[in-house]
Amino acid sequence: MRSQGQGKRSSTRIISGQEVAPRKSMGQNFLVDDSIAKWIADQIEPDGAPFVVEPGPGLGAMTQHLVGRSQQLLLIEKDHSLGPELQKRFATREDVMVMHEDATKVDTRGWYRHGDVRVIGNLPYSVGGEILKHMLTPPTPVTSAVFMLQKEVCDRLAAKVGQDGYGALSILVQRDWDVEMLRVIGPEAFNPKPRVDSAIVKMTPRDPRTLPVYDRRTFERLVRLGFGQRRKQMKNLLPEAPGGWQALVDALGKPATLRAEELSLEEWVQLSRFYENRTGADAGQKATEMFDVVNERNEVTGQLTRGEVHARGLLHRAVHVFVINARGEIYLQKRSHLKDVSPLKWDSSAAGHLDVGESYAACAIRETREEVGIEISGTELAAELSAGEHTDHEFVELHLARHNGPMKPFPEEVACGEWFSPETLDSWINARPQDFAKGFVSCWKAWKNT
Incomplete structure (x- = not known):
C-alpha cells in the first residue's frame, strides 16, 4: 500500500486482478488515515511484546505499524479476498502468522504459552461486540487490549454509574476489565465514511482483589434482568430476594424504588452476594483447619x-x-x-x-x-x-x-x-x-x- 496525500490511503486494492473494496455485509470501514493508524498501534506498546494479535487487519493500515515490533504477530482475517492476500504478503516473515479464520470463533487456548498476549483491532461495527466477547470473557489469555469501535459502544464500555451509556454492558465488562477511553476518531479517517464517530478504548485486567467473590452466573442473570426494562423499578424485575425486597435495599442503603442504573458495579456485586446468601466478608482458607x-x-x-x-x-x-x-x-x-x-x-x-x-x-x-x-x-x-x-x-x-x-x-x-x-x-x-x-x-x- 502506498500513501495517497496527507497520510491518506485508498480503501481499495487490486488483489489477484480484482479490486477489493469494503464489504457492507461484514461492516467494513477501512481506516485510511496513516497517522491515526500508527498512533493506535503505539497504544498497545508492541515493541518487544511476546505476542500481539490483530483481529480484522483488513488492508493492513495498522498492521504495517506492528510488523517487526513484537516477537510474534498474529493476524486473523475472515475476508475471503483479504485473508489469502495477507498470507501471501507475509509468507516469508517468521515473526508474522496469518490465520484466514473468523475472529469470533478462533481457538485462543494456545495463546497462553506466550504469557503476555496483547490484542489490537479496528473492529467491524457489525461483529465488534462478538469479537470482544469471545476474546475477553474469562478465562482468557489476553493481558491487554486496544480496540477501535463505534463511539457509542465505547461510551457504554467505559461508563460509570450516573454517566450516559451506563448499563448492563458497562457492568458485565468492567467486572473483569478496567476500561479507558483514549480518543475519539471522526468519520473522515475511514473509507467509506461511517455515519457516526468511532473511539479507541484500552482495556487492562481488573485486579480480582478489588471485588468480593460472587457467583458469575447469578450476577449476570440479575444484571440482565435488572436492565431488561430500564424504566421499571427493580423490585418488579428481579426474583424474590432472601428475606424480602426491603431487606435487600436496606442492606444496599437504597430506596425501595431503586432502578438498575442507580447501582454501581460494586453495589451490583453486593446485590448478587445477597441473593447468594454471602453476607459476610470473604473467607479464605482457614489457618486453623x-x-x-x-x-x-x-x-x-x-x-x-x-x-x-x-x-x-x-x-x-x-x-x-x-x-x-x-x-x-x-x-x-x-x-x-x-x-x-x-x-x-x-x-x-x-x-x-x-x-x-x-x-x-x-x-x-x-x-x-x-x-x-x-x-x-x-x-x-x-x-x-x-x-x-x-x-x-x-x-x-x-x-x-x-x-x-x-x-x-x-x-x-x-x-x-x-x-x-x-x-x-x-x-x-x-x-x-x-x-x-x-x-x-x-x-x-x-x-x-x-
Whole structure:
C-alpha cells in the first residue's frame, strides 16, 4: 500500500486482478488515515511484546505499524479476498502468522504459552461486540487490549454509574476489565465514511482483589434482568430476594424504588452476594483447619493446623484430580486470589488436603464437589508422588475422573476454569511453568510418564 496525500490511503486494492473494496455485509470501514493508524498501534506498546494479535487487519493500515515490533504477530482475517492476500504478503516473515479464520470463533487456548498476549483491532461495527466477547470473557489469555469501535459502544464500555451509556454492558465488562477511553476518531479517517464517530478504548485486567467473590452466573442473570426494562423499578424485575425486597435495599442503603442504573458495579456485586446468601466478608482458607502430619514413609505422626504445617514445611497429604471429558481434554482451574498457596495459578481440576483420617479416594470425590461443583461416584488412581519441594512437602495421589461438564466452580476456591488438550498443556507448561501451581506440574509430569 502506498500513501495517497496527507497520510491518506485508498480503501481499495487490486488483489489477484480484482479490486477489493469494503464489504457492507461484514461492516467494513477501512481506516485510511496513516497517522491515526500508527498512533493506535503505539497504544498497545508492541515493541518487544511476546505476542500481539490483530483481529480484522483488513488492508493492513495498522498492521504495517506492528510488523517487526513484537516477537510474534498474529493476524486473523475472515475476508475471503483479504485473508489469502495477507498470507501471501507475509509468507516469508517468521515473526508474522496469518490465520484466514473468523475472529469470533478462533481457538485462543494456545495463546497462553506466550504469557503476555496483547490484542489490537479496528473492529467491524457489525461483529465488534462478538469479537470482544469471545476474546475477553474469562478465562482468557489476553493481558491487554486496544480496540477501535463505534463511539457509542465505547461510551457504554467505559461508563460509570450516573454517566450516559451506563448499563448492563458497562457492568458485565468492567467486572473483569478496567476500561479507558483514549480518543475519539471522526468519520473522515475511514473509507467509506461511517455515519457516526468511532473511539479507541484500552482495556487492562481488573485486579480480582478489588471485588468480593460472587457467583458469575447469578450476577449476570440479575444484571440482565435488572436492565431488561430500564424504566421499571427493580423490585418488579428481579426474583424474590432472601428475606424480602426491603431487606435487600436496606442492606444496599437504597430506596425501595431503586432502578438498575442507580447501582454501581460494586453495589451490583453486593446485590448478587445477597441473593447468594454471602453476607459476610470473604473467607479464605482457614489457618486453623487440621491436617494429618506424616513422616518420610507417609505414616501419620500427629495432627496440626494448616497454618503451622505450611509455615514449618511439614510433610502432609494431598490429592489432585484430573477431570477428563470425552474429547480427551483436561479441565484446569485457576486458583482463587483467596488461596494461601499459589493464588491465581493454574492447577489440577481439583486439589486439596486430606482431612484428618480421610482416605485419598474419599478426598478426591469431596474436592471435586467442593471446588468445581460436580458429583462423581469414583476415581481412578493414576500416580503416587513422594513428598518434596516439587509437591510443596505433600505426599500426593493423582486421581482421574470422567465428566463432560458443565462445571460449577465455587468462587472462594476457583477464579475460573477451562478445558485444554494435552498437546496445548504440554506446550504451555514447557514454555511457562511459572503459570502453574507447583504440585500440578509435578502431577502432570508423573501422569505423562505413566
